[in-house]
Amino acid sequence: xxxxxxxxxxxxxxxxxxxxxxxxxxxxxxxxxxxxxxxxxxxxxxxxxxxxxxxxxxxxxxxxxxxxxxxxxxxxxxxxxxxxxxxxxxxxxxxxxxxxxxxxxxxxxxxxxxxxxxxxxxxxxxxxxxxxxxxxxxxxxxxxxxxxxxxxxxxxxxxxxxxxxxxxxxxxxxxxxxxxxxxxxxxxxxxxxxxxxxxxxxxxxxxxxxxxxxxxxxxxxxxxxxxxxxxxxxxxxxxxxx
Numbered sequence: 001x002x003x004x005x006x007x008x009x010x011x012x013x014x015x016x017x018x019x020x021x022x023x024x025x026x027x028x029x030x031x032x033x034x035x036x037x038x039x040x041x042x043x044x045x046x047x048x049x050x051x052x053x054x055x056x057x058x059x060x061x062x063x064x065x066x067x068x069x070x071x072x073x074x075x076x077x078x079x080x081x082x083x084x085x086x087x088x089x090x091x092x093x094x095x096x097x098x099x100x101x102x103x104x105x106x107x108x109x110x111x112x113x114x115x116x117x118x119x120x121x122x123x124x125x126x127x128x129x130x131x132x133x134x135x136x137x138x139x140x141x142x143x144x145x146x147x148x149x150x151x152x153x154x155x156x157x158x159x160x161x162x163x164x165x166x167x168x169x170x171x172x173x174x175x176x177x178x179x180x181x182x183x184x185x186x187x188x189x190x191x192x193x194x195x196x197x198x199x200x201x202x203x204x205x206x207x208x209x210x211x212x213x214x215x216x217x218x219x220x221x222x223x224x225x226x227x228x229x230x231x232x233x234x235x236x237x238x239x240x241x242x
Contacts (some may be wrong), residue, residue, distance in 0.1 A: 138211025
């Protein structure tokens with residue numbers, strides 16, 4: 001459910017299992033719609049740069065099986081979020097809420113930004129970064145009761161620096177060990193997460209870490225203490241422990 005501030009906005013329902021779909025009183029050129037889906041339900045929010053439309057408040061559904069998404073501005077939960085100058089660097093907090101634990105997806109199902117690039121979705125629980133373009137999909141594991149405001153959408157993010165920082169460190173696993181190459185003169189912390197997003201290991205960064213973890217797929221996050229990692233002091237990799 002969304003609230004509109006004038007009668008020129010409209011609200012459309014495309015089917016019974018979609019929480020809401022929104023349209024605007026005028027055409028929007030710089031627009032992104034994000035959809036969260038799971039349990040045969042979906043919900044969406046819109047973010048845009050435009051002078052002719054306005055924010056709309058988010059009203060959460062009573063249906064606990066439905067995953068719901070909102071953006072946050074000044075403690076207000078929004079279904080439609082009008083952003084500031086598209087050329088400035090800004091970040092938007094987003095919340096996800098659902099009454100069922102499980103795997104869900106965030107999809108950029110409408111993307112009309114013409115001159116804006118480097119939009120990055122950050123999962124603050126796992127540290128995983130996903131560059132959001134048309135039809136980009138990010139899958140994540142959700143646990144009932146976890147903090148809602150888990151995601152941050154970064155606009156005009158310096159993906160060049162992210163790539164450089166990530167390529168400087170090579171991460172791989174063999175047997176029960178995780179290996180890190182190219183970490184000379186680098187200090188920091190290593191966090192290891194299982195497929196549920198649970199932190200199963202935290203230790204200091206070094207070239208070889210013996211994990212003694214069970215066989216499976218893990219996400220390895222390197223958080224650097226170095227001051228020169230200005231944009232993204234993290235390196236996130238997926239490894240398989242045999």
